Each structure stands twice: as C-alpha cells, then as structure tokens.
Amino acid sequence: MQSLGDAFGLAVALVFSGDADLLEIVVLSLRVSLTATAIACLIGLPLGALVAIGRFPGRNAVLIVMNALMGLPPVVVGLLVYLHLSRSGPLGFLGLLYTPMAMIIAQTILIAPIVAALSRQVLEDLHAEYSEQFRSLCLTRVQTVQALIWDARYSLLTVGLAGFGRAVAEVGAVIIVGGNIDHLTRVMTTAIALETSKGDLALALALGLVLLVIALGVNAAVQSVRMTAARQAYA
Amino acid sequence: MRDTLAMTSVPITAPRPAGPILPLAVRDLVLRFGGTTVLDGVSFDLGPAGCTMIMGPNGAGKSLLLKLLHGLIHPTGGGIDWAGRAPAEVTARQALVFQKPVLLRRSVAANIDFVLKARGKTGDRRDALLDHVGLAHKAGQPARLLSGGEAQRLALARALATDPEVLFLDEPTASLDPASVLAIEAIVSAALARGTRIVFVTHDIGQARRMADDVVFLHRGRVAEHSPADLFFPEPQSAAARDYLNGRIVV
Numbered sequence: 291m292q293s294l295g296d297a298f299g300l301a302v303a304l305v306f307s308g309d310a311d312l313l314e315i316v317v318l319s320l321r322v323s324l325t326a327t328a329i330a331c332l333i334g335l336p337l338g339a340l341v342a343i344g345r346f347p348g349r350n351a352v353l354i355v356m357n358a359l360m361g362l363p364p365v366v367v368g369l370l371v372y373l374h375l376s377r378s379g380p381l382g383f384l385g386l387l388y389t390p391m392a393m394i395i396a397q398t399i400l401i402a403p404i405v406a407a408l409s410r411q412v413l414e415d416l417h418a419e420y421s422e423q424f425r426s427l428c429l430t431r432v433q434t435v436q437a438l439i440w441d442a443r444y445s446l447l448t449v450g451l452a453g454f455g456r457a458v459a460e461v462g463a464v465i466i467v468g469g470n471i472d473h474l475t476r477v478m479t480t481a482i483a484l485e486t487s488k489g490d491l492a493l494a495l496a497l498g499l500v501l502l503v504i505a506l507g508v509n510a511a512v513q514s515v516r517m518t519a520a521r522q523a524y525a
Numbered sequence: 526m527r528d529t530l531a532m533t534s535v536p537i538t539a540p541r542p543a544g545p546i547l548p549l550a551v552r553d554l555v556l557r558f559g560g561t562t563v564l565d566g567v568s569f570d571l572g573p574a575g576c577t578m579i580m581g582p583n584g585a586g587k588s589l590l591l592k593l594l595h596g597l598i599h600p601t602g603g604g605i606d607w608a609g610r611a612p613a614e615v616t617a618r619q620a621l622v623f624q625k626p627v628l629l630r631r632s633v634a635a636n637i638d639f640v641l642k643a644r645g646k647t648g649d650r651r652d653a654l655l656d657h658v659g660l661a662h663k664a665g666q667p668a669r670l671l672s673g674g675e676a677q678r679l680a681l682a683r684a685l686a687t688d689p690e691v692l693f694l695d696e697p698t699a700s701l702d703p704a705s706v707l708a709i710e711a712i713v714s715a716a717l718a719r720g721t722r723i724v725f726v727t728h729d730i731g732q733a734r735r736m737a738d739d740v741v742f743l744h745r746g747r748v749a750e751h752s753p754a755d756l757f758f759p760e761p762q763s764a765a766a767r768d769y770l771n772g773r774i775v776v
C-alpha cells in the first residue's frame with residue numbers, strides 16, 4: 291500500500307512512460323467503446339428517426355420503453371448478455387463470452403437506447419419546425435428524414451459523444467461479460483477496479499487519469515461542436 | 526371499343542394528365558379548433574388568372590385559409606375544389622411563402638439547391654433566383670443569420686424555384702423596408718406576367734391597391750366581401766371593409 295502522493299507520482303510517470311500494458315488497456319477500451327458507439331448509432335439513429343416522424347399505433351408505448359431503457363443499469367445488461375452468451379445460454383455455441391466482442395455487444399445494448407431516445411428528441415423537435423414547409427414542398431419521407439438528419443448533424447454528433455462517454459466509463463457490464471482477463475478483455479474501468487482492490491494504486495490512478503482525460507476530451511468535443519453549430523446558426 | 530383498349534393498356538400508376546387546377550371554388554368552408562370557430566362558412570370563387578388579395582383584421586383566419594387551400598390542413602366542413610381536384614392533389618403544383626419563413630440550417634444557396642434537387646429541377650437556376658431577389662451577395666452565408674426581410678426574400682426565391690402554378694404569399698413584405706417592398710412586388714408582378722396565379726395576404730392597403738385584381742375580405746369567420754379592386758378601394762360594399770380601410774378597428 292503506497293501513500294496517495296507516491297501513487298500519484300508513479301501514476302503520472304507511468305502515463306508518460308508509454309508503458310506497454312497501460313497502452314494495451316487504453317487501446318482495447320477505446321476499440322470496444324468506439325465500436326459499440328458506432329453500432330449503437332447505426333441501430334439507434336434510424337430507430338429514433340422512425341419514432342420521431344412516424345405516426346403508428348403503439349408509438350407512445352415505444353416512446354416509453356425507449357426512454358426507460360435509457361436508464362438501464364450496466365450490471366443488469368451485463369447479466370442479461372452473460373446469460374445469453376454463457377455455455378448453457380442460447381448463444382453459448384458462439385463462444386463469445388469473455389471476449390472483446392461480448393463487451394462490444396453489452397455496451398451496444400447499453401447505449402443504443404440512449405442514442406435512439408436522444409436522437410428521437412432532436413429529430414422530433416426539428417421536424418415540428420420543418421414539417422409544414424416540407425409538406426408544402428411535397429417531400430417524400432426519405433427526403434424528409436435525410437434533410438432532418440443533415441440539419442441536425444451537430445446535435446446528433448453530441449448524441450453520439452454522449453453514448454461513447456457512457457460506454458467508456460461503465461464497468462458493470464464489461465466486467466461480467468469480459469471477465470477482466472489480462473491482455474484479452476482488460477479495459478480501463480475493470481483494471482481500475484481490480485488494481486484498486488489489489489492495492490496497486492499507481493496503475494489504477496494512471497488509468498483513472500487517462501479515463502478522466504478522455505471524459506474531459508469528450509466534453510470538450512461536445513462543447514466545441516455546440517459552439518461551431520451556434521456560430522453558424524445551425525443549432 | 527378503342528377507348529376500352531386504350532384504357533386497359535394504361536398502367537394504373539400512370540400519372541393523371543396535368544390539366545388545369547383553376548378555377549377555384551370554395552364552398553361553406555368551416556374550420557374549428559375545439560370550441561373555437563375560426564372559419565364559419567367561407568365561400569368564394571377565384572378565376573384562372575390574376576392577383577387576389579386576402580384581407581382582414583388580425584386573427585381573421587387568413588393564414589389558416591391559405592393552408593387549407595394549399596392542402597396542408599383539413600377543414601372541419603365544406604369543400605375546396607381546384608378544377609375538380611382536392612387541395613392535397615395540387616399541393617405540388619403550388620407554393621406557399623409562410624408568414625414566418627422556415628429556413629433550413631444551411632447556407633442561403635443551399636436552401637435553394639435543396640428545393641431544386643428535391644423537386645427534380647434540372648439546370649442551375651440557383652444564382653439567377655438569388656439574383657432575382659437581391660440575395661446573390663449572401664449566397665454563402667448561413668440562412669438563419671439573414672435579417673427578417675432577407676429571410677422573406679429567400680423564402681420567396683425558394684417558392685419560385687418550384688415553378689408554382691399558384692403562389693400563396695402570406696404577408697411576404699411585412700418586415701421589409703420600402704424599397705424592398707417595391708422590389709418584391711416587382712418579382713410578384715413578373716411571376717404574374719408569366720401566368721402564375723397569385724393569392725396574396727397583406728395588411729398594407731397601399732400594396733393591396735397596387736397589386737390586387739380582386740379582394741376577398743374576411744371578417745368574423747366569413748367573407749364579408751369579395752369585390753374587384755377598382756370597386757373595393759373606392760367603394761367598399763361591406764361596413765367591415767369600410768371600417769378596416771378607414772383604420773377603424775373591426776375585430
């Protein structure tokens with residue numbers, strides 16, 4: 291057990307030494323969470339658009355479910371994915387448990403509802419503003435959705451960033467389906483949890499610092515996207 | 526026999542022959558929102574050409590009447606007949622410049638390009654259209670940073686880009702400076718000369734005198750008067766129109 295000051299000094303030194311283990315963990319974290327974000331956007335964005343401009347029976351129920359799923363606890367998602375991927379589960383034959391793919395699946399499930407619900411809100415607000423003009427122009431549904439997504443691109447980018455921020459920072463889902471296996475499924479959050487419990491505060495703090503910088507970076511990106519949009523009066 | 530053969534050989538998805546969409550007949554049009562009645566039995570006819578002014582005090586239902594005629598909203602009762610067609614069937618052949626312009630979050634030029642592309646218009650008419658409304662120098666600027674008057678001019682250019690047969694204008698010069706008002710009127714007159722049917726809402730009596738062929742005066746949900754312009758302005762036939770023209774409140 292080191293003192294906090296020592297640990298912090300070691301952590302900073304570790305970050306700047308370009309330590310191979312640390313780098314591997316950071317790279318895997320980014321790979322898993324960025325992939326999950328991309329897939330969640332591919333699923334969530336069209337779903338959000340559909341609910342935003344569609345009028346169909348059961349739409350209100352879909353809305354409620356979508357908003358409720360936004361608050362899914364990561365451990366519950368981890369548990370559900372575990373039950374499906376475990377050897378006796380329905381998808382056990384795929385052999386995905388304790389692989390990065392399992393972590394990607396869990397994080398995708400975690401953030402797809404967030405992307406869907408937030409982009410639904412963004413697109414619906416814009417549609418309320420544009421719809422009469424678009425009906426006057428007799429745009430097709432496809433033209434309408436394309437125009438809405440393009441004109442909402444800055445807001446939608448911040449939605450994607452919010453999803454990534456949630457994915458990269460969660461620990462509950464990836465620790466269950468990934469197992470925190472060294473050199474295979476160890477990501478920043480699970481490593482921090484493990485190293486802290488082992489008492490290796492230097493590595494935990496070093497990873498914590500990297501995670502903090504990423505979180506700050508995501509927020510800075512959101513802020514600069516907003517400012518760009520506002521400057522161009524596109525927000 | 527020949528006719529039968531000809532008819533069966535036409536696929537049912539074939540577009541109907543264009544044909545005229547004028548004259549317009551409006552009969553007993555009623556529009557209610559919950560308990561409030563906005564239009565209460567509006568009837569009038571519009572001929573195939575010219576510029577009709579819709580006038581009336583604030584809240585008379587002028588903007589809603591334009592949206593009904595253009596097929597954007599449905600009446601509670603009554604009928605709108607564009608030479609045998611329902612409003613929704615002719616929306617694509619008309620354009621409406623809204624009282625509050627809705628501009629895309631794009632550049633001025635891209636707002637025009639969007640409409641030209643969406644409506645399958647070929648040839649690059651964007652610069653000519655922007656030049657026409659005096660916005661050529663703003664082409665690259667974000668549309669939402671335009672002044673109120675510039676935004677209305679862009680909305681007009683966008684409407685003209687669709688080559689409408691009927692052009693609805695909802696107070697298109699309400700926030701323009703005097704020179705710009707005349708510039709817009711010249712643009713509308715040019716469209717009129719090309720055969721575009723104009724239906725124009727305004728509160729500007731001078732403008733109505735300059736532009737109108739006939740005036741539909743709305744009051745308390747009804748047509749108080751529909752007169753040719755050369756009768757309406759010197760000798761309004763209804764008390765409501767007389768009061769309105771004299772600057773007395775008629776709400």
Ligand SMILES: Nc1ncnc2c1ncn2[C@@H]1O[C@H](COP(=O)(O)OP(=O)(O)OP(=O)(O)O)[C@@H](O)[C@H]1O
Nearest residue numbers: 558561563581582583584585586587588589590624
């Ligand atoms: N969705 C709605 N629900 C209830 N009332 C409405 C609705 N839309 C419009 N109205 C009412 O209908 C009336 C007519 O509105 P409209 O916009 O057509 O007036 P207008 O003649 O264009 O007035 P202005 O000269 O101020 O533009 C107004 O009193 C308005 O409050």
Ligand SMILES: [Mg+2]
Nearest residue numbers: 587588624695
């Ligand atoms: Mg109005």
